[in-house]
Structure formats: C-alpha cells, structure tokens
Amino acid sequence: MDFKPISDRLAVIRIKATLQNISIICAHAPTDDAEESSKEDFYDLLDRAYGACPEYDVKIVLGDFNAKIGKEDIFGGLVGKHSLHEETDNGFRLIDFAAARHTVISSTRFPRRKRSKELASGFRTRTQALRNSEGNLDTEEQGIVDVFKQHFQQLLNLQNVEQDNDEREARPVNEDPVPAPSREELERAIQKLKNNKSAGSDGIPAELFKHEGSVLMNRMHQVITKVLEEECIPTDWSIRSICPIYKKSDPMICKNYLDISLLNVAYKILNLSATQISARTSVALGQAEQR
Known part of the structure; x- marks a missing residue:
C-alpha cells in the first residue's frame, strides 16, 4: 500500500491485510557506544513514525535495536522471561519506548537456545536479600528498602557536596x-x-x-x-x-x-x-x- 523511508535508520511499509492493515516499522538503532544525541534523535524519529501510523493498523516494530534486555520483574508485562542478557543503555531506551506506546518486546517472550548454562543460571529475577553496611543480610522487604535508602543517601549526598564545592569555588557571586x-x-x-x-x-x-x-x-x-x-x-x-x-x-x-x-x-x-x-x-x- 505504501512505503515511506524516514532516515537511513528508519523506514515504514504499510501492507493491506484481510481484517486490519499492517504498518511495519523497520529500524536499525545506533550502538551503545554512539553519542547520546544520535540515540535521542533515533528514538524521537521512531516515536513520530509510530504515532504517524493509522490508528487502527496492526503496528509492528522490528529490526536491530543493538539492545540487551533483562528479565527482571520490575519491567512488568513489557519484557518476557526468556532473555539471557543484562540491561544496557539501549535496552532501557527500548523499554521506555515500549512502555510509552503500550507495546511488548516480543523477542523476550519465547525460549531460545541458551549459549551457556553459567549465564542462564546466573540471573536473578528479583532482589530477595541485601547486605547492609555492617555486612549482615536483610531479607525482609522493609529492611531491603532501608539498605538501599542508606546506600543511595550516602552516595548521592557525597556527590552533591563535592559538586557544590567545585561550583562554589568556580562561580562568581x-x-x-x-x-x-x-x-x-x-x-x-x-x-x-x-x-x-x-x-x-x-x-x-x-x-x-x-x-x-x-x-x-x-x-x-x-x-x-x-x-x-x-x-x-x-x-x-x-x-x-x-x-x-x-x-x-x-x-x-x-x-x-x-x-x-x-x-x-x-x-x-x-x-x-x-x-x-x-x-x-x-x-x-x-x-x-x-x-
């Protein structure tokens, strides 16, 4: 029905079907090592391309997103249980896009051949225990929250103090x-x-x-x-x-x-x-x- 090249990384093809027409967005995302501006431009064009597809079309986004997706429960129904990777920056960007457009990352929803038993068995789907600053193990939900809270308060407050001191010395009043x-x-x-x-x-x-x-x-x-x-x-x-x-x-x-x-x-x-x-x-x- 229609073919629309958007950039050297994006193109849209619309196919006539029996019940609903199908809009397919073909994508080739920048790698994780690419500049932030390139990634932002790519996902901005992708979002606009998706939004420009007819409302009642079946929409399919496919291609190479250079992304690795994890399988933690925090991602809810967006991600399946069959990923063998740890998340990367591109992975988080892809998850954000899927969440905003109410879609799912279907490549993680069916099993595939595992490359190594060590990799597959090394994943954890949720945080069930965490060591506090004294090295003791907390297994209660509130205890885990408190450990995270203490850790990030120390980490972020230290960063903020150092940054404020540098800015105060360099910036004229x-x-x-x-x-x-x-x-x-x-x-x-x-x-x-x-x-x-x-x-x-x-x-x-x-x-x-x-x-x-x-x-x-x-x-x-x-x-x-x-x-x-x-x-x-x-x-x-x-x-x-x-x-x-x-x-x-x-x-x-x-x-x-x-x-x-x-x-x-x-x-x-x-x-x-x-x-x-x-x-x-x-x-x-x-x-x-x-x-």
Whole structure:
C-alpha cells in the first residue's frame, strides 16, 4: 500500500491485510557506544513514525535495536522471561519506548537456545536479600528498602557536596536578582523536554506540558516567575524517586545496582528556563560592553 523511508535508520511499509492493515516499522538503532544525541534523535524519529501510523493498523516494530534486555520483574508485562542478557543503555531506551506506546518486546517472550548454562543460571529475577553496611543480610522487604535508602543517601549526598564545592569555588557571586523567563523562553524550554520518559514523584509526564495548552503554560509561567523572585524552590520539586536497577556481579551488594533518578518535570522546566535566561543575560552583557 505504501512505503515511506524516514532516515537511513528508519523506514515504514504499510501492507493491506484481510481484517486490519499492517504498518511495519523497520529500524536499525545506533550502538551503545554512539553519542547520546544520535540515540535521542533515533528514538524521537521512531516515536513520530509510530504515532504517524493509522490508528487502527496492526503496528509492528522490528529490526536491530543493538539492545540487551533483562528479565527482571520490575519491567512488568513489557519484557518476557526468556532473555539471557543484562540491561544496557539501549535496552532501557527500548523499554521506555515500549512502555510509552503500550507495546511488548516480543523477542523476550519465547525460549531460545541458551549459549551457556553459567549465564542462564546466573540471573536473578528479583532482589530477595541485601547486605547492609555492617555486612549482615536483610531479607525482609522493609529492611531491603532501608539498605538501599542508606546506600543511595550516602552516595548521592557525597556527590552533591563535592559538586557544590567545585561550583562554589568556580562561580562568581552575583547579587543581582535573576530575571524571570519570557513566555517564549518557557515554551522553548518545555519543547526541549524529552518524550517517553518516566514521570517523577508527581506522576506528571513531559507530554502533558507540551500538549495541554495555554492555561497550563500561563500557570507554569506564574509559578516559575514566583520561584525566581522569592529564590525558593517548592519542596516537591526537589524530590526524586530512585529506582535501583541490577547491573552485574553479586545482587546482594548495593554497589552492583545502578540508580535511576526520576525528577519532577516542573523542576526540569525550571532548569531549562534558567539556562535560557543565563544565555540571554550573557548576550546582553556582551553587547553592553561593546558599546
């Protein structure tokens, strides 16, 4: 019925069928070693290609995603029980896409030949026990949560202190009040938000800010203006949800887990707006010095 090349990595073919037509998206994703911008561009095009398919078509996405998918229960019905891999960055991106589009990664839903017994037997589907800072084993659910909490508090607070000290030494003090963003700057900041990302603790995704319209935009502009005037960030904006994702080695040791932090989108908008304000202020100062 139709063939549409989108890029050198994406193409869509539409096939006529008896009950429903079929839209097939053929994809070849960048490797894990590729630049972040290449990966972001690829998944942005993939998302738009999927959204452009007719609503009632059967949609199939296939090809080489250069991704390794795990089989942990945290991924719910998106992933089957027959993967033999540990997750990679591309794997997480593919899972995010599947979750946003209410699809499943079907290649993990049927058994395949195992390459080695050691690899197959080395996987754990969930964290049933964790060692605390004293080396003792916690098996209760609340105990495991407390161990993770203590580990990530120490890890992230140490990183934040070192980063704050470096920034404080390198950054000159500016007593001038921070100007509020214009409406256009706020709109640009919101459009820079990435799609298909998990929401923070407030449960509000980026897509809501992008498509809700002028009412939400006006309200957000008022809130950010007030935050900058009063120099006080709402408490909820500073809360981030941390999801521990198992990487490798001993699953009972916290350092073998990757921390995935989920920030509220409103806080991301504030940061993006502040970046544009900083760029605008720098340009204005440069022009004033040239006069």
